[in-house]
Amino acid sequence: MNNLKVLIIDDEELIRESLCDFLVDLDYTVGLSSSGEEGLHEIKTGDYDIAIIDMTLPDMNGEEFIEKAHVLNQKIKFIVHTGYTGYSPPENLIKIGITNKSVLIKPVINMQNIITLIEELVKT
Structure with missing residues (x-):
C-alpha cells in the first residue's frame, strides 16, 4: 500500500486524468487542480x-505557483511538468530544491519515469 499523496496541477484535463489514473492504479492518493488558485x-x-x-x-505560471505553494508547505516536493524541452529551473526555484532532475518534459513516454x-524526491 502506497501512502503518498500527490497533487496534479494542469489545465489540460486529459493530462490530469491520465496521470491520476496511472497513479491511482499504483495506490497513490491523488488530488486534481486545473488552475494555480485551485492548486x-x-x-x-x-x-x-x-x-x-x-x-x-x-x-499564473508554474514558477509563481511553486513559490507560493512553498510558502504554504515547505515539506512538499515539486515536479515541473512542461512542454518546453529546454526548460531549466531559475535560481529562485533552485533555492527551493527544484533541479533539472525535477523536470519532466511532456509528453512523458515512459510513465515509470514519474x-x-x-x-x-520523497527520499530527500
Missing part, C-alpha cells in the same frame, strides 16, 4: 507529499 487551495487544505505542476496555468522521480 494553492489544495496545498492549504491537503497534506500532499508531491505536487506535479504544469508550467503554463491559466491564472514513479522513479517521485520515489527519489
